[in-house]
Amino acid sequence: MRPAVSVRPETPARDVLKILRDNNVPGVPVVNEEEELEGFVTDGHLMESALPRYMKMMGNLSFVPDNADEWVHYLTDAADKPVREVMTREVSQVPLGRSELAVAHKMVHDGVSSVVITDDGRVVGIVNRLDLYAAIEGIV
Numbered sequence: 001m002r003p004a005v006s007v008r009p010e011t012p013a014r015d016v017l018k019i020l021r022d023n024n025v026p027g028v029p030v031v032n033e034e035e036e037l038e039g040f041v042t043d044g045h046l047m048e049s050a051l052p053r054y055m056k057m058m059g060n061l062s063f064v065p066d067n068a069d070e071w072v073h074y075l076t077d078a079a080d081k082p083v084r085e086v087m088t089r090e091v092s093q094v095p096l097g098r099s100e101l102a103v104a105h106k107m108v109h110d111g112v113s114s115v116v117i118t119d120d121g122r123v124v125g126i127v128n129r130l131d132l133y134a135a136i137e138g139i140v
Contacts, residue, residue, distance in 0.1 A: 001117050001125035006031045009038055009084035013046050016083050020046075025128070027114055030087050035122045039087035040114075049086040050079075093118050096125075100135050103127050 006029045007016055019028060020043055027042035092110040094103050096119040106115050107129065117125040 001127050002131060004029050004116065004123050004126040006035070006123055007041070007083060008032070009087070010082045012079065013049065013081050013083055013086060014079035016041055017043070017046055017079070025114075025126075029091070029116050029123045029126065030083055031123050037091055037093060037116060037118055037121060037123050039084070039089045040091045040116065041083045041087040045083075045086045045088065049081060091116055094127075095119070100127075100132055104132055107132075 005019055005023050005025065007019060009030055009032070011030075016028065020026065026044075027040055029037055030039040030041055032038055092106055092112045092114070093116040094106050096117050103115050103117075107113065114126055114128040116123055117127060
């Protein structure tokens with residue numbers, strides 16, 4: 001388990017993207033003032049929020065020219081959204097003290113790459129697949 005970098009629901013998406021990049025993680029827990037888990041936001045949530053809804057329904061975008069710079073405003077508008085608008089409220093979590101096997105099972109069962117570790121509803125850490133591999137191999 002590693003300490004979790006977390007954000008508040010009102011954090012702008014652009015700030016979350018910087019946190020993801022600076023910490024080399026694909027997602028972070030979203031917590032309230034009491035550090036209680038409210039959601040989870042990933043780079044995928046941020047990307048999805050940046051695309052117009054109708055584009056998600058299309059099989060391909062061959063009609064859009066490669067130099068379609070006018071689409072950039074969608075990305076800019078999405079960057080100003082608070083993460084509460086794009087996060088998921090369904091978060092894979094395991095109580096503090098559970099085994100690596102329990103964490104691995106939760107990842108596989110929920111189809112996620114990270115599991116938030118909580119203690120009485122408060123975020124205390126996060127475990128991702130690489131953390132589990134390292135623990136199994138005795139690297140940590």
